[in-house]
Amino acid sequence: MSQRLQSLDAMRGLTVALMILVNNGVGHNQFHQLQHSQWNGLTLCDLVFPFFLFMVGVSVWLSRNRLTLKKILSRTVKLFLVGVLLHVWDMLLDGQWQFWHELRVWGVLQRIALCYCAAAFIVMKGTSVRQVAGLIVLALVAYTAMLVWGNGYAQDASSLLCRADRTLFGEAHLYHKSPIDPEGLLSTLPSIAHTLIGVLTARAITAVASAETRISIAKKATLMLAAGLLLSLWIPLNKRIWSPSYVLVTCALATLLLVALIWLEKRGFNSPTLFTAFGMNAFFLYVLSEMLSPVMSHLGMNQITYEAMLSGGLDPRMASLVYALLFDGLIALAAWWLWKRQIFVKI
Numbered sequence: 001m002s003q004r005l006q007s008l009d010a011m012r013g014l015t016v017a018l019m020i021l022v023n024n025g026v027g028h029n030q031f032h033q034l035q036h037s038q039w040n041g042l043t044l045c046d047l048v049f050p051f052f053l054f055m056v057g058v059s060v061w062l063s064r065n066r067l068t069l070k071k072i073l074s075r076t077v078k079l080f081l082v083g084v085l086l087h088v089w090d091m092l093l094d095g096q097w098q099f100w101h102e103l104r105v106w107g108v109l110q111r112i113a114l115c116y117c118a119a120a121f122i123v124m125k126g127t128s129v130r131q132v133a134g135l136i137v138l139a140l141v142a143y144t145a146m147l148v149w150g151n152g153y154a155q156d157a158s159s160l161l162c163r164a165d166r167t168l169f170g171e172a173h174l175y176h177k178s179p180i181d182p183e184g185l186l187s188t189l190p191s192i193a194h195t196l197i198g199v200l201t202a203r204a205i206t207a208v209a210s211a212e213t214r215i216s217i218a219k220k221a222t223l224m225l226a227a228g229l230l231l232s233l234w235i236p237l238n239k240r241i242w243s244p245s246y247v248l249v250t251c252a253l254a255t256l257l258l259v260a261l262i263w264l265e266k267r268g269f270n271s272p273t274l275f276t277a278f279g280m281n282a283f284f285l286y287v288l289s290e291m292l293s294p295v296m297s298h299l300g301m302n303q304i305t306y307e308a309m310l311s312g313g314l315d316p317r318m319a320s321l322v323y324a325l326l327f328d329g330l331i332a333l334a335a336w337w338l339w340k341r342q343i344f345v346k347i
Helices: 002-022 043-064 069-093 110-124 129-149 160-169 188-207 210-233 245-266 273-280 280-299 301-311 318-341
Strands: none
Touching: 002 043, 002 245, 002 273, 002 280, 002 318, 043 110, 043 129, 043 188, 043 245, 069 110, 069 280, 110 129, 110 188, 129 188, 129 245, 188 210, 188 245, 188 318, 210 245, 273 280, 273 318, 301 318
16 A cells, blocks of 8 residues: 555656646747647646545545544535635735625535545445446546537537526626636536546455555556547537546546556656655645745846846747746745754645
8 A cells, every 4th residue: 555655746747847837938928838728739737636536535545444424524615715714815915805706606625525525425425336436437427418409619609608608607706818618617527527536546456465456557558548649629628628538548547656656666666755745745735836826926026037048048948948947946945944844834
């Protein structure tokens, strides 16, 4: 079990470090792979959040013996509130003191909270593999129907996803950069299915600790990847609406990465300590970065650094990347300090 946990910590750390990196580019001219796809498509940046949700499912299964309804609800509420408070923090830094008029309901941590709650409750109830698989299929089929008959791929207010959020929460309390909130209510349904795939993967890995098991899981992940790519010919890969093809492809890639890390661990290749340090305080470091990033922007430090890089002759894309790496390095110092003192912030 310790080997698997080390692998999971390394994967979580790698993902959080990449998340911080892609969230802190400067300017409009950035490397394509470090930006989210404008609509359909898949970039390296588009893998970050789904990998993290997959690992939420893995973690739920690994902690199954400690799950209680009180703990599940408590953690769900805390995660959701921290996500909302991060929006409040951003608005206060922008001088929006009456933030409640346009406070966004949804966000990354809010989605994680709901997906964790659903997955943890299902695991706590002792649901069988067949039942969980059935729930995954049901959720993805139902959501596909919503997309097909609800104009789900429209990038405007005609989409069912947009109409549902605006009806329930009001336009002022949603994502302001596009009509479709990328963490909206209806697209949480396939995200829950996504998290449950992480549960089933962890369940399979921990059932029998053998090389044959890992090979079998890798084969199934490869089939899931092929199925997702085939489905994408009809239902395109799309992070912003969390399309079913996106679920299958990103879960398959996450599974293959986790199996590869476990394989390396079993052969004595230890995971990089820095990624482990990131992974063991993933939540805290993500929140720290999300609080520090707008402060740096408010003080103009990101723009000053970016322009200094440009004046030094760097390409705009490289200048953006250098600032993001410097910011990530600052968070890495915090990760290392916490790890060296064996301080692990949990929620």
